[in-house]
Amino acid sequence: MSFINGVLSNKILLAAFCGWLVAQVLKTIIYVAVNKSFNPERLLGDGGMPSSHSATVMAMVTSTAFYFGPDTFEFAVTAILALIVMHDAMGVRRETGKQAKVINNMMDWFVQMDSDISPEEKLKEFVGHSPTQVFFGALLGIVVGFIVCSL
Known part of the structure; x- marks a missing residue:
């Protein structure tokens, strides 16, 4: 039970999940607005605007910086991971x-x-994602990371 409580109280993990969730919901709303049809695959699918990959890892990076600081091992690992994930999403x-x-x-x-x-x-x-989709996903992740850490 303490493991579940630990996971549920982990603000870094919560920020990353919220970054992904908000990006997926926004992606679905944007898809409906552009295509005038609802596609349930957009709620869980890859690709599209904004990049949920970028939002997830940047929320994690932002919350790691908030809790551990930018001069720590934890921040370095999450920042490098974020760069790899976003580069892979665009490439x-x-x-x-x-x-x-x-x-x-x-x-x-x-x-x-x-x-x-x-x-x-x-x-x-x-x-995959265009550079613009990755940029806005990263921006969204930073905002979500700050919001989750501020709660």
């Missing part, structure tokens, strides 16, 4: 999304040709 994950789009288009083309290739479930195209 590898974004390129994966572009490749998925091309492969999905190729599959549509093969289906139109009546080829023997069966049309499997399409690949996810929303997996």
Whole structure:
């Protein structure tokens, strides 16, 4: 029971979770506003504006700086982790999304040709983030980190 109480009272973990949650809700609202349709996959899915990856790690970095200070080992580890996650979200994950789009288009083309290739479930195209999405996700994470630490 003390483990659960410890997890639930961990402000750094709580800030990171809140950063993710707020980003996912905002991402869904923005998707509905732009596309005029609700897609429940946006609530838990990757990609989109703002980056929940960035919001999560930057909320963690901000709350770590708040509790331990910017000159500590804990801050250094979370800051480096945040840089890796945000770089990956803009790089590898974004390129994966572009490749998925091309492969999905190729599959549509093969289906139109009546080829023997069966049309499997399409690949996810929303997996990465643009630099703007990462920036606003990071900004959101900083704000959420300060709010959670202030409570």
